[in-house]
Each structure stands twice: as structure tokens, then as C-alpha cells.
Amino acid sequence: MVPRCWFWWRWSAWPRTRPPFAGSTPTPGLLQQFSTQEKTPQICVVGSGPAGFYTAQHLLKHHPQAQVDIYEKQFVPFGLVRFGVAPDHPEVKNVINTFTQTAHSDRCAFWGNVEVGRDVTVPELQEAYHAVVLSYGAEDHQPLGIPGEELPGVLSARTFVGWYNGLPENRELTPDLSCDTVVILGQGNVALDVARILLTPPEHLERTDITKAALEVLRQSQVKTVWIVGRRGPLQVAFTIKELREMIQLPGTRPILDSENFLGLQDRIKEVPRPRKRLTELLLQTATQKPSGEETAHQALASRVWGLRFFRSPQQVLPSPDGRRVAGIRLAVTRLEGVGEATRAVPTGDTEDLPCGLVLSSVGYKSRPIDPSVPFDPKLGVIPNTEGRVVDVPGLYCSGWVKRGPTGVIATTMSDSFLTGQTLLQDLKAGLLPSGPRPGSVAIQTLLRSRGVRPVSFSDWEKLDAEEVARGQGAGKPREKLVDPREMLQLLGH
């Protein structure tokens, strides 16, 4: 192990080589607001998803000389924008253009293939930088905690999404879609993404950035029915109206909603906030109204169905007779207790067995602790913080899903990350960050080299990007994602 402070004496020999920020004109007088020692803060961001990039963007925009280095464990940047957002939602991925602009700043560097906590520790980063921002997202799935969860044929939605989106660690998943029925547990937007990808006619996915391997498996799929199961009722679904509408209009499919679940709802929706009201009205209309002529024709042609099952909580995964894979799921019938946000599902004592060949658990993502030196709340799965300041660790900040938990869209993550950036700059101005120069990436690069870690730069990513785009062109796809890290290294000549 390299001694903790070895780079201090080396640092004095390193010149500052980076040119001043060429990508923007600093606001007049902005620099004068900072005292001499805060004029060239070295800041490091861990994670290159929306939180990492939006935090970097804020820091670069509001501090005319800040240097921001982004460390990322994958070879490629952009986090869930690349590995989460559904392939048939290309417009959402346009944020990559903004992130690329940030990465092109002379005062920003991207270092991929560096796993913080493994290749370099958080205390080592803290010694090299004036401030460290942890924006490493929520990489695990929330376990169900029920018997049979480990059976073949039970997958987390996180893994399934990673597979169709080309996440290297999930590239060999090949889910078995030879069954008739799939059960998805959870009624959030990820559940709808997964249901939509399972049911969309494969020819409609051909021109997206879904991986070739996933498209092949989907082409062979025998799945006819997808149940999306929620432990609470129609008024508590976690998905949003746009995504529900897409499901209702999905070619070749028909929704099944039990009108019994909607009894009395018409009166209750008057009291709920407008977005929830509109969403529930659409559900209610789909469940209870006769489809229009056009919709009837659309539904008559449907060869696949999807349905929402309410008031059902997963209790046990049922094995096949030989015990080798999933054959169904036992659901506890529930009723609601409490009011408003505090409404809880409690079991009535009744159960229902639902036969299926694949269970996809979509009950949320979960952050991991990154380093023993960083406080972590295992119950909430977040780094305890006040406005982005990690509690009791001066100079350490957090943003995004690891700051506030695994919910919220990219826009929410953006506002949250800007706030963390603002907090950090306030602390800098108030003299709360270490004074004197810090070596930044120069020290960390040397440290990584001594450990045999070879980071990839943003221009390396741009080479991989060009290769992906070229590979996709023949098939009319925006890109064919590279999924094998060894191949990526070969392409980079590493």
C-alpha cells in the first residue's frame, strides 16, 4: 500500500498545467468574491451520472477557476442515462449533450475505470482535493426478503434493465422468455419500462440503442401476459401518466384492469393533487369505460395483454415441482390502513397464487456504502447529509440518489445537484474548506498507476462512442453499445 501522504512532497514539484476555463466567460467580479487560497479549488466528484455531471456543471459555472475531476467506475460516462433510461425513450438521453459540454471544459476531467472504494479510497481523495462530492447513485436492488427469491427465474428489474441497456456486468443474463406469463412486482416507472420492453413488438425496438443480444432474445419471446403487481391501490401507484399512456397505447397489446378496484374512487380523486388526479382518471377510464371504436379495433388485434393487480404483496416465490425454477408467486391480499401519504398495506390473511415463468422484482434501487470512513444510513440507504454536506465530515458532500434515496427523475436530480454545488461553494467562500494548494488528479493518477489501474479519459470515451455509432449505422440504430470491457480496452489500444 502506498503511504497515505506520499504525494505531498511530490506535489510541490508539479506545475499547474491546465489552461484557464475556455468554455465560458466568468461573471465579472466572480473571482474577487473568493480569497486567494480559494481561487483554484481542486474538487473531485465520484460518479458520472446526472448527479455527478450536474454538480460539476454548477461548480464550473459559478466558480471561474474551480478544477473538477469526475471519477467513474465504468469505462463509459452518464450512469443511468445510458444504463437505465429505456432504449425507446431516446429524447431523455439528450441530456448527454449538456454533460458532454461540461466534460469538454478545460477545467473538467473524466476518469473512467476507477472504482472509488476499491482503486482509491475516499480519504485518499480527500487528501488530494479541497472537496469531494459523492454522486455514486444507487447500484443495488432492494431485496424482497421472501422465501424463494433466489430461485432461477426471479430477477431484479435492475439486472434486467442493465441487460437490455448493455451494462457490462449484466451482458450475459439471457433471461428465459419461453414462458407465457411474467409477474412484475412493484408499480413504479421502472416496472412500466420493463413491461413495455417485454411487450413492445421487437420490430419497434430495432432502431433504438437496445443491445443486439437483448433484441434477439426479445424476438424469440413467448411472453403473452404481464402482470404488474402493487401492494397498495390505484391511488398509490408510483408510475406517472405519460408512462401509463404509453402502456395503454402499446401496439399489439390490451390492458386488463379490474373495475372492482376502482369502486368509489371517482369521489375520492376530487381531493388529491392534480397530477395524481389526472393519473387516476386515466386509470379509472381505462378500467371502467368502453373503449372507443378505434381502441376496440386496436385491442381486437392484440396478441399480448398486461394488467395491473392491486392490493397484493409478495409473500413467497413458488418453485416448479422439481424445485429448480420459479413456477409462480404467492401474494398476500392486502387492505389499506392510514390516510394520505402514510397509507400502509396490511395483509388480510388471504392469499392468491399467480402462476408465472418469470418474476421481475421492481421494488426500487438501493445505494451501497462506499468506504468505512463515510457515514451511511443502511435503513434509508443514503449518506446522512444536511443540504448536501455529509454530516460530521467537513469537505465531503453528496448529491443525487445517494443523497436523497433512489427516487426522482433526471430533473429532480439536477436541482438537487445544483443545491449541493451551491452549498460547497458557500463553504469555500466561508473558508470552511482546507486552505493551501491541493494536488488534485496529478496525485491520484500517480497513485492509480502505482496500483496498476489505467483510467480512461473523456476523449477515450469519445473514441468508443464513435465506434458504437459506426456499428449501429448499418442496422439503422443510433449506436450498438459495446458491452465487453476487454473489447473496449482493445479498441483504445490499452
Ligand SMILES: Cc1cc2nc3c(=O)[nH]c(=O)nc-3n(C[C@H](O)[C@H](O)[C@H](O)COP(=O)(O)OP(=O)(O)OC[C@H]3O[C@@H](n4cnc5c(N)ncnc54)[C@H](O)[C@@H]3O)c2cc1C
Ligand atoms: C431503469 C431506470 C430508468 C429511468 N428512466 C428515467 C427517464 O426516462 N427519465 C428520467 O428523467 N429519469 C429516469 N430515471 C431516473 C434517473 O435515471 C435518476 O434520477 C438519475 O440517474 C440519478 O442520478 P445519479 O447520478 O444519482 O445516479 P446514477 O445515474 O446511477 O449515476 C451514478 C454513477 O456513479 C457510478 N459509480 C457507482 N459507484 C461508483 C464507485 N464506487 N466509484 C466510481 N463511480 C461509481 C455509476 O457507475 C454511475 O455512473 C430512471 C431510473 C431508472 C433506474
Ligand SMILES: NC(=O)c1ccc[n+]([C@@H]2O[C@H](COP(=O)([O-])OP(=O)(O)OC[C@H]3O[C@@H](n4cnc5c(N)ncnc54)[C@H](OP(=O)(O)O)[C@@H]3O)[C@@H](O)[C@H]2O)c1
Ligand atoms: N420514464 C421515467 O421518467 C422514469 C422511468 C424509470 C424510472 N424513473 C424514476 O426512477 C425512480 C425509481 O423508480 P422505481 O420504479 O424503481 O421506484 P418507485 O417509483 O419508488 O416504485 C417502487 C414500487 O415498488 C413498490 N414496493 C417497494 N417496496 C415493496 C415491497 N417490499 N413489496 C412490494 N412492493 C414494494 C412501491 O410500492 P409502495 O408505493 O407501496 O411502496 C412502488 O410501487 C422513480 O422516481 C421513477 O419515477 C422515471
